[in-house]
Amino acid sequence: MLIAACVFAALAALVHVYIFVLESLRWQDPATRRVFGTTEETAAVTQPLAYNQGFYNLFLALGTAVGVALVDARRDAGIALIVFGVGSMLAAALVLVTSDRSKLRAATVQGLLPALALLCLLVWAL
Secondary structure (H helix, E strand, O other): OHHHHHHHHHHHHHHHHHHHHHHHHOOOOHHHHHHHOOOHHHHHHHHHHHHHHHHHHHHHHHHHHHHHHHOOOOHHHHHHHHHHHHHHHHHHHHHHHHHOHHHHHHHHHHHHHHHHHHHHHHHHHO
């Protein structure tokens, strides 16, 4: 189960790197605007917010990836970083869906892999 947790955590980190790219590097691209359902005007106004938010996603991904990398050598530290990273990703997904029910699909993309990682860690710990 620990290996499964690490796989789900690594996949969650990759999803969050992808979200970083969309929000911080490609926010005003037409394809990205379609993904987020924004207009050209809204994307221009919200660019600084999206840029900042994208980096939050990147930092969570990096912390999670470091945790996965540490699991063999420093198990306690690795697991702590994984739990913090994927726990934060899951919490953000819950905030997203509770703030706007129409964002259920996005929240699922953002939160499913972290939830599976946490579930695997829980089963492993028991």
